Amino acid sequence: MTEFDNNWYKYVEFGTTIPLTILLQRNGFSRDSATYIRNQKEEYVGHDADGEKLKSLLLTCRNTSVITEAAILKFNVSGPFKGGGNLMKKIEGSPKNLKQLLQNTKYSIHYYQREYMWQRKHIEELIDDLTSEFMEYYKTGDSRQAVADYGAYFMGSIVLAGRENAIIDGQQRFSSLTLLLMYLNNRLKTTHQSYNMIETMIFSESFGTKSFNINVDDRQDCMNAIFNDTDFDTTDTGESVKNLYGRYQDIKDVFPADITDDMLLHFCDWVAEKVFFIEIVASTEQDAHKIFVTMNDRGLSLTSTEMLKGYILSEIKSDSSREKMNGVWKDKVLMLKKDDDKGDETFVKAWLRAHYAETIRETKAGAVNKDFDLIGGSFHKWVRDERDKLGLHGSDDFELFIKKFAKFAEVYERIRQAETTFAEETKYVY
Numbered sequence: 203m204t205e206f207d208n209n210w211y212k213y214v215e216f217g218t219t220i221p222l223t224i225l226l227q228r229n230g231f232s233r234d235s236a237t238y239i240r241n242q243k244e245e246y247v248g249h250d251a252d253g254e255k256l257k258s259l260l261l262t263c264r265n266t267s268v269i270t271e272a273a274i275l276k277f278n279v280s281g282p283f284k285g286g287g288n289l290m291k292k293i294e295g296s297p298k299n300l301k302q303l304l305q306n307t308k309y310s311i312h313y314y315q316r317e318y319m320w321q322r323k324h325i326e327e328l329i330d331d332l333t334s335e336f337m338e339y340y341k342t343g344d345s346r347q348a349v350a351d352y353g354a355y356f357m358g359s360i361v362l363a364g365r366e367n368a369i370i371d372g373q374q375r376f377s378s379l380t381l382l383l384m385y386l387n388n389r390l391k392t393t394h395q396s397y398n399m400i401e402t403m404i405f406s407e408s409f410g411t412k413s414f415n416i417n418v419d420d421r422q423d424c425m426n427a428i429f430n431d432t433d434f435d436t437t438d439t440g441e442s443v444k445n446l447y448g449r450y451q452d453i454k455d456v457f458p459a460d461i462t463d464d465m466l467l468h469f470c471d472w473v474a475e476k477v478f479f480i481e482i483v484a485s486t487e488q489d490a491h492k493i494f495v496t497m498n499d500r501g502l503s504l505t506s507t508e509m510l511k512g513y514i515l516s517e518i519k520s521d522s523s524r525e526k527m528n529g530v531w532k533d534k535v536l537m538l539k540k541d542d543d544k545g546d547e548t549f550v551k552a553w554l555r556a557h558y559a560e561t562i563r564e565t566k567a568g569a570v571n572k573d574f575d576l577i578g579g580s581f582h583k584w585v586r587d588e589r590d591k592l593g594l595h596g597s598d599d600f601e602l603f604i605k606k607f608a609k610f611a612e613v614y615e616r617i618r619q620a621e622t623t624f625a626e627e628t629k630y631v632y
Contacts, residue, residue: 220240222239222254231268235271245257270359297478301399304404310418311369311416311418317532318374319445325381325456326452328375328378333461336468339472340352340468344468346471349468355476355478357477357478358375362481380414382453390470395466397470420442424436424443434447440532506579509580511528515531515600517600520597527604533608534608534611554584558573560573561573
């Protein structure tokens, strides 16, 4: 007889006999994710001497589950990815609901992170998504126990650095959900309903002192005002504080009347128990920064200025110096963005070009971009690639870089003011 390939055992185990799908599942991808990658094979699968390999481009695809699984796989194994990659100490990824993540647990905002920047449209989308999903399951007359059988809602990944539970990726969503919990808590108070667990998801108590579970010093007064539903003056406060207070007012405006008072406890149960993240924990700051870069270095969420800040600060070894330089950077960026949302980027491009650009693209067909042109795009990548040219060799050099940034930001701001405000000593600039 002619021998034939009997792959029934593969089908039983993997639900398919397609080699690529089996390879992906054996390396840790779920069946759905493996199918997604196979269907997008031309875009996400390449080849090297060892055969088919995944492209790092997969980490920027539109499927959140695939991104999460790929990120965990890349940093734990890296073998299935083209070109391998720097192996890291093992990181852990596990699904957790909002109650498991927030209840009596403290988080800090890592120095890599941007300010809290969500605008009204982001809050509107979040509230609409959550309330619409809840209403898909809720039926009039449901008991609170019925919520246990409602469907779940996936919020994507949250990336943490083990030390101090620092949030590397997910601050915007985490902070916004905390604002929603505060809104629900305040509304329950006005309707004389009780839901004790919600307060433990907002703050925790130690030695008789309460502090918020997302613990950032300069946000405390604002968060206290929101928690107590009182007015707060945001004059002379930072971007995060202004945005937090503004987004809480937006939640009060946009929360739908469809979620009536008699449904509030059901909705609180659903948000606490059925809203899930994939928690990814890195054991070292170096690993955390690698994850941060992988998840943000393709222009998906952070600006070049914010990515540059993360890179420079990650190379400063002293915790106290890093914290001090972080404060210097934030102050200057706030100054630069006072009248122009992109003022910080405009300044950095001008500064780097003026001080460090040595080459420029030729004006002929097929010419490649050089220093001047590359700085005009993703300048944070240019700084990393040209660190030797910039004299960035050790921790002190990176600290000096931020001091130079601050000095020339002030010079830039004086010139900008002189352009628009007449003064005798700067009349020619005007």
